[in-house]
Amino acid sequence: MTLDFSVVTDAWQALLFGTFGTLFLAVAGMILAMIIGVLGVAILRAQRPVPSFIVNAFVEIIRNTPFLVQIYFVFFALPMAGIRLNPTTTAIVALGLNGGAYAIEIIRGGVESIPKGQTEAGLALGLHKRDVFRLIILKPAIRAIYPSLCSQFILLTLTTAICTSISAYELTSVGQRVEAETFRSFEVYFTLTGIYLVISLITMWFLAAIGRRAFNYPVR
Template identity: 85%
Template sequence: MTLDFSVVTNAWQALAWGVVGTMLLAVFGMALAMVIGVGGVAVLRAQRRIPTLLVTAFVEVIRNTPFLVQIYFIFFALPFAGIRLNPTITAILALGLNGGAYAIEIIRGGVESIPKGQTEAGLALGLHRGEVFRMIVLKPALKAIYPSLSSQFILLTLTTAICTSISAYELTSVGQRIEAETFRSFEVYFTLTGIYLVISLLTMWALAAIGRRAFAYPDR
C-alpha cells in the first residue's frame, strides 16, 4: 500500500476550521457544565429533599449511560416534545449535561474538603449562606479541584468527536468528509489522531499555566 498524505495537507484549511469547531464545542460545553456543576452543588448543600433527589438522579443517570445514547436522545427525542435544535446546539447541550454531572461530583468533593469552621466563621460575620459559599468556600475548593476540572475539560474536548454522529461540525466530521472524498482512511485518521494529541497537550499546558496564575496565593 502506498501512503499519500497529500490528501490531508491539501485540506489543511478544512482541518483547521474543524479544530476551531471542536474547541468551540468544548469551551461552550464546559461553560455549561460548570454552571450545572456549581448550581447542582448549591442545591445539594441546601439539603432540600426534592431538589436533592432530582440532582442525585441526574448525576446517576448521566454517569451511568453512554454519551452517544445521551446525544441521540436529545437530538431525536426532543422533537417529539416540539423542541428542535440544530446539531451544534444539541452537541453543546449534550456535552454540557454530560460534563455537568461529573462537575457536580468533582466540585462537591472540593467543597466538602473545606473545613466547616470556615463556613461557621463566615456566618458569624453576618454573611448570607450564598455569600459564604461564593466567597469563602468555592474559591479554595476550586483551587483544590482545578486539576480534576482541567482533566474533565480535556476529556470533554476529545468527546466532541462523538458529536459527528449527529453531523455537528467539528474535527472528526471534517476528517470523515475528506475520507469519503479520497478513500484514504489511514492517512486521514492517522492525521486526526496526531491533531487530537496536539490539542490535548497544548490544552493541558495552557490550563496548567492559567492555574498557576489564577491560584497564586497562599493556602493560609
C-alpha cells in the same frame, strides 16, 4: 501500501476550521457544565429533599449511560416534545449535561473538603449564606479540584468526536468527509490522531498556566 499525505495537506483549511469547531464545542460545553456543576452543588447544600433528589438522579443517570445515547436522546427524542435543536446546539447541550454531572461530583468533593469551621466563621462575621458559599467555600474548593476539572475538560474535548454522529461540525466530521472523498483512511485518521494529541497537549499547558496564575498565592 503507498502513503499519500497530499490529500491531508490539500484539505488543511477544512481541517483547521474543523479544529476550531471542536474547540468551540468543547469550550461552550465546559462553560455549561461548570454552570450546571455549581448550581447542582448549591442545590445539594440547600438540603431540600425534592431538588436534591432530582440532582442526584440526574448525576446517576448521566454517569451510568453512554454519551452516544445521551446525544441521540437530545437530538432525536426531544423533538417529540416540541424541542428542536440544530446539531451544534444539540452537541453543546449534550456535552454540557454530560460534563455537568461529573462536575457536580468533582465540585461536591472539593466543597466537602472545606472545614465547616470556615463556614461558621463566615456566618459569624455576618456574611450572607450566598456570599459564604461563593467566597469562603467555592473558591478554595475550586483551587483544590482544579486539576480534576482540567482533566474533565480535556476528556470533554476528546468526547466532541462523538458529536459527528449527529453531523455536528467538528474535526472528526471534517475528517470523515475528507476520507469519503479520497479513500485515504490511514492518512486522514493518522492526521486526526495527531491533531487531537496536539489539542490535548496545548490545552493541558494552557490550563496549567491559568492554574499557576489564579491559584498560586504568594508566600509572605
